[in-house]
Amino acid sequence: MPIIVVCPGCRKRYSVSDKFAGKSGPCPNCKTIIQIPKKEEVIIHAPEEFASAGRGKSGRPIAKPIARRMFEIPLPMAVAIAGGTVAVLLITAILGYAGLFRDNFILTGVGLVLVTFPLVLGGYNMLYDVEELEPYQGRVLMIRAAICTAAYVAIWAGFSFFGAQYLTGEIWNWLLVGTPFVILGAIAALACFDFDFGTALLHFGFYLLVTILLRWLAGLGWIWEIPKLL
Secondary structure, eight states, X not given: OOEEEEOTTTOOEEEEOGGGTTOEEEOTTXXXXXXXXXXXXXXXXXXXXXXXXXXOTTSOBOOOOOOOOOOOOOHHHHHHHHHHHHHHHHHHHHHHXXXXXXXXXXXXXXXXXXXXXXXXXXHHHHHOOTTTOOOOOHHHHHHHXXXXXXXXXXXXXHHHHHHHHHOOSOHHHHHHHHHHHHHHHHHHHHHHHOOOHHHHHHHHHHHHHHHHHHHHHTTSOOGGGOOOOO
């Protein structure tokens, strides 16, 4: 393969056979000595070398990078989650039919906390983007889920308190009172799980829909039936 050289004296370009690589000789035009560069070699890297984290100063491959760990829910756990969900719905409906949640704020609050934590975890496992984020696991995930649970319960309590005083049947009134609480819920999910705002909004929306259904099953009525406290 010919080597392209440029004379440093007259700036003319020449095509030189690669057998002269690394040698020098006079320019045919101005007799200036031209240093012909060495022939470059093309190195084809093996696939396993591309899989490594790079090369050190010696040129040898260094350790491979840490592989991304994919979070998967085992089948027995998925069955347990599904069974637990059905059980929660049935128990809530039975206790609600018996009237145990009416006027019993302690039992209502305990029930809300008990269902919020698994809903927060389930929503996170459904919505985190494996292509963008390394999933939280173990103790770190439990702590973040607990913080998010506390935030969601506080938001529900705040909405129930203010809603009982200020909500009316007007749509604009619902937007005025409800929107700040929805935004607060999205911010809580965003801060706890590093979601973008849209995904955080979906996380809180999922929680909100399930708890609205559970509220109805508990005999407390639909959300738009929140009674006046004052």
